[in-house]
Amino acid sequence: MSSASRERILARIGSALKTPSAPLSFEPKAIFPPIGNLAERFQAECKGNYTECVFVDVHESTAKLKQVLASVGSGSVFAEDAPRIRELLRDFNGPLQWSSEGRPLESSVATISRVEALIAATGSLLVTSSCGGRGASIVAPVHIVIANANQLVPDIESALDLANERKLSEKNSYVGVITGCSRTADIEKLLVIGAHGPKRLAVIVENS
Amino acid sequence: MNPAAEFLRQSTAKSADLEHRRIIRWNMDNYDAAVLRGKSRFLDWDAARERCAAIKQDAIDHLDQYLVEFESRIVERGGKIFWAENAEEARQYIAKLATDRGVKRVVKSKSMVTEEIHLTPALEKLGCEVVETDLGEYIVQLRNEPPYHIVTPAMHLTRGQIADLFREKLEGVTSDDPVELVAAARRKLRLAFFAAEMGISGANFLVADAGMVAISTNEGNGRLCTTLPKIHVVVTGIEKVVPHLRDLGTLWPVLATAGTGQPVTTYSTLIGGARREGEVDGPEEFHVVLLDNGRSELLADVEQRDALRCIRCGACLNACPVYRQIGGHTYATTYQGPIGSVLTPHFRGHEFDHLSYASSLCGSCTSVCPVKIDLHHHLLENRHASVKADKRPWSERFAFRFWRWMMSSHSRFERLGRLGRFKIRVARKLGIDLLSPWTKYRSAPELPKQSFREMWRKGNV
Numbered sequence: 190m191s192s193a194s195r196e197r198i199l200a201r202i203g204s205a206l207k208t209p210s211a212p213l214s215f216e217p218k219a220i221f222p223p224i225g226n227l228a229e230r231f232q233a234e235c236k237g238n239y240t241e242c243v244f245v246d247v248h249e250s251t252a253k254l255k256q257v258l259a260s261v262g263s264g265s266v267f268a269e270d271a272p273r274i275r276e277l278l279r280d281f282n283g284p285l286q287w288s289s290e291g292r293p294l295e296s297s298v299a300t301i302s303r304v305e306a307l308i309a310a311t312g313s314l315l316v317t318s319s320c321g322g323r324g325a326s327i328v329a330p331v332h333i334v335i336a337n338a339n340q341l342v343p344d345i346e347s348a349l350d351l352a353n354e355r356k357l358s359e360k361n362s363y364v365g366v367i368t369g370c371s372r373t374a375d376i377e378k379l380l381v382i383g384a385h386g387p388k389r390l391a392v393i394v395e396n397s
Numbered sequence: 398m399n400p401a402a403e404f405l406r407q408s409t410a411k412s413a414d415l416e417h418r419r420i421i422r423w424n425m426d427n428y429d430a431a432v433l434r435g436k437s438r439f440l441d442w443d444a445a446r447e448r449c450a451a452i453k454q455d456a457i458d459h460l461d462q463y464l465v466e467f468e469s470r471i472v473e474r475g476g477k478i479f480w481a482e483n484a485e486e487a488r489q490y491i492a493k494l495a496t497d498r499g500v501k502r503v504v505k506s507k508s509m510v511t512e513e514i515h516l517t518p519a520l521e522k523l524g525c526e527v528v529e530t531d532l533g534e535y536i537v538q539l540r541n542e543p544p545y546h547i548v549t550p551a552m553h554l555t556r557g558q559i560a561d562l563f564r565e566k567l568e569g570v571t572s573d574d575p576v577e578l579v580a581a582a583r584r585k586l587r588l589a590f591f592a593a594e595m596g597i598s599g600a601n602f603l604v605a606d607a608g609m610v611a612i613s614t615n616e617g618n619g620r621l622c623t624t625l626p627k628i629h630v631v632v633t634g635i636e637k638v639v640p641h642l643r644d645l646g647t648l649w650p651v652l653a654t655a656g657t658g659q660p661v662t663t664y665s666t667l668i669g670g671a672r673r674e675g676e677v678d679g680p681e682e683f684h685v686v687l688l689d690n691g692r693s694e695l696l697a698d699v700e701q702r703d704a705l706r707c708i709r710c711g712a713c714l715n716a717c718p719v720y721r722q723i724g725g726h727t728y729a730t731t732y733q734g735p736i737g738s739v740l741t742p743h744f745r746g747h748e749f750d751h752l753s754y755a756s757s758l759c760g761s762c763t764s765v766c767p768v769k770i771d772l773h774h775h776l777l778e779n780r781h782a783s784v785k786a787d788k789r790p791w792s793e794r795f796a797f798r799f800w801r802w803m804m805s806s807h808s809r810f811e812r813l814g815r816l817g818r819f820k821i822r823v824a825r826k827l828g829i830d831l832l833s834p835w836t837k838y839r840s841a842p843e844l845p846k847q848s849f850r851e852m853w854r855k856g857n858v
Contacts, residue, residue, distance in 0.1 A: 192479075192480060194480045194481060194482045194486060194689075195480035197482060198480050198482060198635065198687075198689045198693060199461050199464075199465070201689070201693035201694070201696075201697070202460050202461040202464075202635075202693050202696060203461055204697070205693055205694075205696040205697035205702075206458065206459075206460065206461070206696070208697075208699045209458070209699075210454065210457070210458055210699060210702060210703070211699075213450060213451055213454050215447050215448070215450070215451040217448070218441055218444040218447075219440050219441060219444070220439060220440060220441055220444050220445045220448060220647060221438070221439060221440055221650075222438075222439075222440040234660075237660075238660075238663075288677045289677075291677070291678075292677055292678035293678075295587070295591050311650070311660050311661050313661065313665075318672075318673070318676045318677070318679065319676075321677060322676060322677025322678040322679070323620070323623070323624040323676075323677070323678050323679050324624050324625075324677070324678045325677070326620075327617050327620040327621060327624060327664075328621075328624075344646065345645070345646045345649060345650065345661065345665075346643055346646025346647070347646075348646075349642050349643045349645060349646050350643055352642065353607075353642055353643070358604075358607040358608070358609050358642065358667065358669055361669070361673070361676070362474075362668065362669050362670045362671060362672060362673045362676060362679055362683075363624075363666070363667070363668055363669075363679065364609065364666075364667040364669075365620075365664060365665065365666045365667060366649070366661065366664075366665040366666075367663065367664055367665075368659075368660070368661050368662070368663050368664075368665070369663050370663070371615070371616055371617040371663060371664075372615050372616065372663055373532045373533075373579055373615060373616045374549075374615075374657065375531070375532040375533035375536070375549060375550070375551055375616075376532070376551070376554075376556050376559055376575040376578060376579070377420075377423065377424065377427075377555065377556050377575070378423075378424050378427035378428060378431075378549070378552075379556075379575045381575050381576050381579045383579070383580075383583075384532060384579055384583060384615070384616035384617060384618070385530065385583055385586065385587070385590070385616050385617040385618045385620075385621055386616070386617025386620060386621070386663075386664070387617075
């Protein structure tokens with residue numbers, strides 16, 4: 190780990206910092222407006238960032254998932270190998286690949302995975318490698334998320350606090366905050382949904 | 398031609414190019430509207446800027462400590478850290494890695510640092526195929542151009558120009574519809590992602606306490622680059638480190654809002670290493686190249702070190718009345734606009750001093766900077782440094798010396814003023830415009846018959 194360049198760079202930094210910077214005045218102030226009802230805010234934000242979001246009762250989620258899957262076209266579906274997702278897919282009889290069988294195929298038409306948390310302030314998902322792997326949220330044109338209302342947290346900062354508490358960065362090589370579908374505005378600043386990742390993000394939130 | 402003369406030539410041409418100005422205005426108007434909406438989501442945007450400035454200043458004030466903390470976390474998990482003093486060392490490390498692993502195909506997600514070190518040509522020389530995967534970067538790569546803007550690389554092109562380019566280089570493009578253009582690029586680049594052995598990305602932040610690299614991407618290309626190939630190489634500057642994971646709770650939304658007006662970038666990604674035992678996917682190897690290349694020297698300049706707080710959002714470019722007229726390519730630097738004009742003389746020497754003069758010091762850049770870098774003050778400081786280093790042309794030095802001499806005496810000022818006005822009038826009658834360097838681009842007001850002093854003395858004021 191120690192190389193001559195490393196030592197020289199660190200020595201230069203050390204000697205540069207011998208002269209301290211002018212102090213920066215900073216008082217902590219509220220930055221974002223307070224968030225009221227988490228579920229309502231999450232739904233409103235999802236609408237704004239092109240995420241399809243439904244809150245369903247536990248017994249309705251199988252039907253809801255089936256309905257979403259019926260609309261994605263034929264082809265292989267990749268799913269996180271988790272007990273709840275296995276339960277919901279019990280009657281699914283299309284081609285199905287579980288995360289325990291390897292990374293999603295390039296040709297996957299949809300991926301199904303869970304999240305670590307739902308972020309109300311921005312309508313975002315906190316995910317990790319444990320949610321079906323890195324590819325589960327990016328490879329297919331449709332990403333379907335199975336979540337629970339008790340996973341809602343107010344904002345990104347609280348999601349990152351949760352990540353610290355659960356040591357997510359130690360346990361996973363990937364942690365991500367996903368907000369909406371893949372998008373680009375590189376052509377004349379015009380928004381196009383569905384660049385390299387999913388064109389459709391559907392979140393099924395089960396009421397706890 | 399020297400960079401200063403070339404800059405003058407290009408900026409003269411660009412500022413007179415009305416089509417160019419139309420395209421930039423269109424883009425900037427869209428950007429301004431989006432940022433206005435984005436800022437309205439904050440209770441206190443200035444408080445957010447102050448917080449971000451404080452986080453980044455803390456990072457810079459303890460740069461060695463946080464870098465070592467970041468390094469030890471990455472190394473603990475089996476990642477490799479390579480410290481590069483300059484561009485050459487960074488290129489060599491990555492080129493050697495590519496050669497040793499038999500890499501033939503490389504996919505890249507957006508990284509200005511790889512532009513700074515000219516990585517792509519070095520890999521191509523080894524026979525690697527290198528594909529830019531950010532749509533804007535891909536477009537400028539197909540055109541064999543450098544990025545026009547640090548956030549929106551193809552801002553200078555219309556959809557018509559992009560459609561023409563794609564029709565020539567890609568398949569299945571029949572219209573100018575951006576949706577169709579994006580789909581064509583997606584089809585082509587997907588093959589590249591799945592075939593590549595090496596993915597190269599930049600970093601927006603290096604999180605010290607979590608030991609993770611933060612990469613923001615809207616398109617998802619950054620995710621695919623870091624998921625599919627068996628080797629992931631991060632190339633980044635040492636100043637990108639931030640102390641704590643929770644700092645991103647403010648930095649992420651502020652970066653997105655200042656960069657594009659979004660509440661937060663679609664994929665705000667953290668990567669701590671290669672695929673772990675038991676994980677579904679991810680690369681087998683993970684390397685982080687930490688580049689100095691002049692940054693530690695800038696740190697030693699206590700007056701200007703706050704420039705290292707920069708998070709490369711592009712807000713100062715968009716706000717700059719000079720950038721808006723002359724465009725990104727005219728700068729002929731990796732980093733354009735006000736931040737580029739501040740940084741480039743530090744990184745590449747006095748040859749780029751002229752950039753600090755291409756400013757009215759209006760302060761727009763400083764007023765929008767989300768980490769509160771005192772940009773326009775630094776442009777002035779750079780001019781000072783240029784004068785102190787004796788880099789100004791003799792004519793300029795002579796003119797200022799003469800001006801100082803003239804201004805330091807009432808009577809000299811009056812007499813020389815009268816003489817000057819007389820000469821200008823006489824020359825005009827002979828058809829010579831002594832003010833031509835000025836009036837070439839501007840209309841001059843009529844010369845008054847009497848000076849203010851004369852009017853005052855006659856009681857006419």
